Amino acid sequence: MRLLLVEDDLVLQQQLFKQLTNENYSVDVADDGEIALYQGLEHDYDAAIIDLGLPKIDGSTVIKKLRSQDREYPILILTARDRWQDKVEGLDAGADDYLTKPFHVEELSARLNALIRRSAGKASTVINNGPFSLNTATAEVSVDQQTISLSSHEFKIFKYMMLHIGEVISKTTLTEHIYDQDFDLDSNVIEVFIRRLRKKLDADKSLNFIETLRGQGYRLIRFD
Known part of the structure; x- marks a missing residue:
């Protein structure tokens, strides 16, 4: 399974990269919205993890543009924002689920796994x-x-x-x-x-x- 991980906090990015590669995912990384949009359009991912608060292009805009170009792989958004409006904005942009920072990497893995299964029509683990x-x-x-x-x-x-x-x-x-x-x-x-x-x-x-x-x-x- 190939993932796109978009996170501008490089410490968190490397932590998630290590966790996900240990779980047998192949992971491409980006630390700003411009790179994320390019990679998201260039490759056919199994899922993407996208932070909302990105430099250059914000996460919600990246998601909207991906969806407008018929990129339908599951998207999990990450946000440090605790306002419910921000979460709704991300979901309305086309994301499938969200996690609020800080979070446990085990929860991210479980949610990601569930999104990929559901996208393939598989409900069970x-x-x-x-x-x-x-x-x-x-x-x-x-x-x-x-x-x-x-x-x-x-x-x-x-x-x-x-x-x-x-x-x-x-x-x-x-x-x-x-x-x-x-x-x-x-x-x-x-x-x-x-x-x-x-x-x-x-x-x-x-x-x-x-x-x-x-x-x-x-x-x-x-x-x-």
């Missing part, structure tokens, strides 16, 4: 698909109730596919959603991770749960 189960809160993956250990990038790919079961997902899309902005986007690496997922989650090749569509990408098979 546990996503099930036949013998496969993925817990978005604990980052645990199991097959037939047996826990399987995945690397960070393997987990990111499988989580994205579990949130988009039955959809054709290109190598480029997978690459953009698991790496941050500084990574050299070599989609051939995705083939390696897909191969590892097949080996770890379907060692005897009885499930054939990831379908390869030549020239298009991959599709996670939906199990009844």
Whole structure:
């Protein structure tokens, strides 16, 4: 999952960056509204965290402009302002939820996780698909109730596919959603991770749960 984190308090920004990367998110950062707007329009994020009190362009304006350009990924706003009018303004601009500073990073993680799940039509923290189960809160993956250990990038790919079961997902899309902005986007690496997922989650090749569509990408098979 790839996130945009917009926060001009560099201490808080680095604290959140560390927390979110530890939770297997790929995180792009911005410390003013101008950079945030550019990045928010340039990339297809899974979610954005945007502070309202930003230099150059305020957070509410950034959100309005993103929504006006059909960027529909979930947005969680952060605000040090305790007036209810400021929170309403952020929500009316197009944000999906808000947190008032100071806050516990665990609450931010939980709200962010819930927003991403809801945007993919998943209400529960546990996503099930036949013998496969993925817990978005604990980052645990199991097959037939047996826990399987995945690397960070393997987990990111499988989580994205579990949130988009039955959809054709290109190598480029997978690459953009698991790496941050500084990574050299070599989609051939995705083939390696897909191969590892097949080996770890379907060692005897009885499930054939990831379908390869030549020239298009991959599709996670939906199990009844």
